[in-house]
Amino acid sequence: MKSAAINTRSFKQQAVRFTLSLPVQATLYTSVCTLTIWTLYFSSYPPAHDSLHQVRHNTLMVGCH
C-alpha cells in the first residue's frame, strides 16, 4: 500500500516535470499561436473568413477563394 502511494506520487511528479519541461512548454506555446494564425488567416469558417476577407487578400502568400 505504502509503495503504491509512493509510486503514484512519483508518477505525478514525473508528469509535472514532463509537462513543465521546456520542449513541452515551447510546443504548447507554438500550438496556441499557430492555431490563432490559422483561425485569423486560413480558416474557412464563414465568420472568420468574412470579417478578415480584405486583410487576407492584402497579405502576401495568403490564399482566399
Add this chain to the structure above:
Amino acid sequence: MVKFKLKNRQITPSLLISILGLIGGSTNSLAAGSQPKIQLTTVPPIEQVVPADKPVKLTFQAVDEQGKRVEKAKIRLQIFTPAKTPWLTSDFPIVEGTQLLDLEAFASTGELQLQKVLPIRGKYQLIVDVQPIDGKAFTPTQQTFTVSVPEKSVKYLNFGILAVVLLGVGLGGGWVLGESQKTLPGEIAPERVRLLLSGAILVAIASLLVVNIRAELAESHHHGDHVHGKHSHSEDRPSPALQTKWLGEDQATVGKLAQIGLQLSDRNTGNPITDAVLQVKAIGNEHNETVFLYQGVPDATGKLTWQQQFFDGAPHTIQVKVSPQPGATRQFPSFQVSQEIEVAGVAPPLSVRFITLAYLTGILVLGLGLGIKLRRSPKFLQFAQRPKTQEL
C-alpha cells in the same frame, strides 16, 4: 469588243478589269497570302496594373506590313492566368493556371478592345487569332503576348508587419520560457510559465471574440448590399420591338469558364437582329465593382456569346445595353437587360494553406528559439547574477 487607247497600247476590257482589281486590292492593303501583325496596347501600362483592382483596357490591332489597319477580320482572344505557384501562392490560388476569357469578335477595322480585371500577379498569356471574314483576304495568324502583372505593394508591407509581430511574439515567449525556473512547494507550475500560457490563451480568446463580433457586424452590412445589388435590375427596360434571350449559364464556379451570351431577334418576325451594338458590363455584386467591359455586335444568327471566368466567389450581374448601329436602317430606343450569375467560391487547397502556415510558424519558432537562447546565454546569466550595488 470595246477597246481603249493608253498611249501606244490598246486597253482591252480584261486589262481594264485587272487594273481596277489592282486599284481595289490596294485599299485592302494586305495581299492574299500575307500575314498581318497584331499590336497590343494597355491602359494603364502593364507595369502599373494592380491585380484584382480596376479593369485594364486591352486593345488589339491587326495591321499589315506597312502598319495600316486590316479590315474585315475575325479576332479570337484567349487569356490564360499565370501558372500555379503553391510555394508562393497568390490570393486566388484556384484561379492560377486557368483560362480567364475566350471571346471571338468581328473586327471591321481589325481592332478588338475590351476591359478586364486581371485577378492575380504574374505572367498572363494572351493568345490572339486573326482570320479574314471572307476566308481569303489574308493568311490567318496567331500571336501570343505575355504580360507580367506586378503584385500589390501593400501585400509586402502587411506581410512584413505580420512577420515582425510573429517574431516578437516568439521572442517574448522564448524569453519567458527560457528562464530556469523552480517550482515552489504547493505550486503545480512555475508562476511565470502559468502567466505566459494564460496570456497566450487570453490573446487567442480575444482574437476569436473580435473576429466573431466583426463577423456579426459584417453580416448585417452584407444584407444591405444584397438590396443594393437587386436595384440594378430596375434599370432593365425590355424593348417592344426586339426580343432578347439569355444564352449560357446562370451559375458558375471559380476556376472554370462560364458560357455567357445573348440572342437578339425581331419580336414580330422572329428574324435574328445583326445590326445592333451590344455594350456588355459584368459587375461583382459584393462590392459593386466592374470586372469586364466589352462592346460587340451579334453574329449572323443574332447571337453574341463568350466564355468568361469569374474569379471571385460572389454573385455577379451581366448588364447588356442594346443600341442601334449608327447609320443602320433599323433604329430603336436603346434598352438594357441584365442577368444574375451565382458564382460558387472554392476554398484554397489545404496544402497551399499549410505551406504558408508553415512559413509563418517558422518565423514564430525562430523568434522563440532566439528568445530562449538570449535568455540562457552566458553573458545574460552573468549580468543577471551580478550583485546589486547598495544605494548610498
